[in-house]
Amino acid sequence: MNRRTFFMFMSPSLLVMLALMVFPLLTSIWLSTQYMTFRNINTPEFVGLANYLEVFEDRKFWQAFTFTMTFIAIAVPAQISVGFLIAVLLDQVSSRIRGIYIAAFLMPFIVVPVVGTLMVKQLFESGGIVAWAYRALLGSRFIFTEQSVKSLILVHSLWAATPFPLIVFFAGLQTLPDELIEASMIDGATRLRQVRHIMIPHLRSLFVFVGLISIMDAYRVFDSVFVLTEQNPIYKAEVMMLYTFRTAMSVQRLGKANAMSVITVVMILVVLVPFLLRTYKEQTEER
Amino acid sequence: MKRIENRYVLTVIYALLTIYALFSVIPFFWTTIQSFKTPRQANSRVPLFIFEPTADNYTDLWLKTIPDDPLLVAAVLVAIFGLLAFVGMQARRFPFPRGYVYLGILAVGFAVLWSIPGYVRTQTFYDYFLNTVIVTFGTICISISIGCLAGYGLARYSGIAGVIILVTALGFRSLPGMAYILPYWWFGQRSGLYDTHILLIITLVAINQPFTIWMLRSFFMNIPKEIEESAMVDGANRLTAFLSVIIPIMWPGIISTALFTLLLAYSDFLLVRILTQSNWTLTVAISKYAAGEDPGHITLAAAAAVSAAVPIIIVVFIFQSQLVKGLTSGAVKG
Numbered sequence: 001m002n003r004r005t006f007f008m009f010m011s012p013s014l015l016v017m018l019a020l021m022v023f024p025l026l027t028s029i030w031l032s033t034q035y036m037t038f039r040n041i042n043t044p045e046f047v048g049l050a051n052y053l054e055v056f057e058d059r060k061f062w063q064a065f066t067f068t069m070t071f072i073a074i075a076v077p078a079q080i081s082v083g084f085l086i087a088v089l090l091d092q093v094s095s096r097i098r099g100i101y102i103a104a105f106l107m108p109f110i111v112v113p114v115v116g117t118l119m120v121k122q123l124f125e126s127g128g129i130v131a132w133a134y135r136a137l138l139g140s141r142f143i144f145t146e147q148s149v150k151s152l153i154l155v156h157s158l159w160a161a162t163p164f165p166l167i168v169f170f171a172g173l174q175t176l177p178d179e180l181i182e183a184s185m186i187d188g189a190t191r192l193r194q195v196r197h198i199m200i201p202h203l204r205s206l207f208v209f210v211g212l213i214s215i216m217d218a219y220r221v222f223d224s225v226f227v228l229t230e231q232n233p234i235y236k237a238e239v240m241m242l243y244t245f246r247t248a249m250s251v252q253r254l255g256k257a258n259a260m261s262v263i264t265v266v267m268i269l270v271v272l273v274p275f276l277l278r279t280y281k282e283q284t285e286e287r
Numbered sequence: 288m289k290r291i292e293n294r295y296v297l298t299v300i301y302a303l304l305t306i307y308a309l310f311s312v313i314p315f316f317w318t319t320i321q322s323f324k325t326p327r328q329a330n331s332r333v334p335l336f337i338f339e340p341t342a343d344n345y346t347d348l349w350l351k352t353i354p355d356d357p358l359l360v361a362a363v364l365v366a367i368f369g370l371l372a373f374v375g376m377q378a379r380r381f382p383f384p385r386g387y388v389y390l391g392i393l394a395v396g397f398a399v400l401w402s403i404p405g406y407v408r409t410q411t412f413y414d415y416f417l418n419t420v421i422v423t424f425g426t427i428c429i430s431i432s433i434g435c436l437a438g439y440g441l442a443r444y445s446g447i448a449g450v451i452i453l454v455t456a457l458g459f460r461s462l463p464g465m466a467y468i469l470p471y472w473w474f475g476q477r478s479g480l481y482d483t484h485i486l487l488i489i490t491l492v493a494i495n496q497p498f499t500i501w502m503l504r505s506f507f508m509n510i511p512k513e514i515e516e517s518a519m520v521d522g523a524n525r526l527t528a529f530l531s532v533i534i535p536i537m538w539p540g541i542i543s544t545a546l547f548t549l550l551l552a553y554s555d556f557l558l559v560r561i562l563t564q565s566n567w568t569l570t571v572a573i574s575k576y577a578a579g580e581d582p583g584h585i586t587l588a589a590a591a592a593v594s595a596a597v598p599i600i601i602v603v604f605i606f607q608s609q610l611v612k613g614l615t616s617g618a619v620k621g
Binding site for chain 2: 001003010012014016017020022027028041042082085086089090092093104105108111112114115116117118119122123125127129132159219220222223227241245254258261262265268272276279287
């Protein structure tokens, strides 16, 4: 196919992406230099970098930033290690039973995030089954506090996001040649050593891939936090996306909110650029 | 052999897998149970597993008044949609092209869905359901049409421009949606498109376009070049060859991609929440049930959650083989 035909086929899609992804991103940068509330949507006022300075001095922004980073630091390793463990165990089970387990594991992955969060929350509501077990075991009522809501966000992320690494690792283990395992068994390697010296090196590139995607997903987490905190600031469990959302829609400081989202974009580029370079190299080699 | 044969170790493995499987499904199981209880039963100190089920939560959620003969209405609806599904499955037996059969089914299905409020007094929740149908369907149609053209181009063109477009698109897709959605909100306010289906559809198409072209491209790459080349030797130009030879054998890939687009459009929350005032989709509507002071909110929230999950579970169940194909071909390549 020559270049001209290629661009003819590409043009509708390319136009949509230019008009509704590239252009809005530039608009966002422009809006971040404006003072704008719901009252002066049509007549924004240029304020230079004032919005950025305000964001950097905003205590709540740093609070949200710290919580987001803590969330990533705990949730991503937990998802990956649980996912890997379950994938390795699943690999040992006969293939007839696997299907049932996989169907169960994929349920949280397929359901709409907001619905999944509501369902997890149901367990902890008064009269919920986990709230009951909590009272039976610990003797006190389960109440929504800063600590418990934050733990709930983590538990939900483990529930909802682990199926992704699990399935990717499981698919990766299927490509592991049987001879490698057999040879190592003849050499007298234990199961744990096989995991350490054969499986983990075999899955190395998948670990990087899953890690990058999981970090970016954890960074953008919004739906579950929105539902679990009910937008109530007393839980101090706001992540960056939620704080940006509230700044734009409740506090009505659109310029400032755009400044925050530009800051978020710049921070996510740190993870994104290596990922994109890797994809670029792969694709040019495959070509 | 590769597998473990020690019985005790195997027991431990099954135990761990079962615990994790229970962890995955308990929220579904419990929410479904709660949705059939009265608020009083749902709030009981000890969880009830045996109780007299009630459908009140669902009727409260969907209907303003219960029709005089609810069973008849339900039976008629089940009969209509059952018949449509049956015709769909038998489509290849008709003497004319299958596409017309599917179009006819869609037209009848939409007509029935939109005529229901004329016969039964429905709640606003039903309107949100209809909004979801329009937005999801519109997004799939536009996204797949322009995505197929682009995906085909990307699969057949070997220049560096193709790779650059793919990687850039992936980069844009990976940025937080907020960076696009706040400007969309501003465009919407200025152009008067705020709170309309059109704005939701075009923005959802744009946001999911990178994913769509990646996935369709990987399907097109599996189709040998010789197929359209032989058609082009016979005198067809590339576009006709694409439409008349390639698309008919691409249906499995198109259905797979459409399914993922459906899941993405159906579950989008942030974009719809910001770009609408009252024309919500189901996802946004049910988030309103998360909080509440009155004791009835738990069971109502449970019924809302189950109602929103059921359509997706049905779709996934019907198309599960295509879904697996999509997961293994597109996502698990890295």
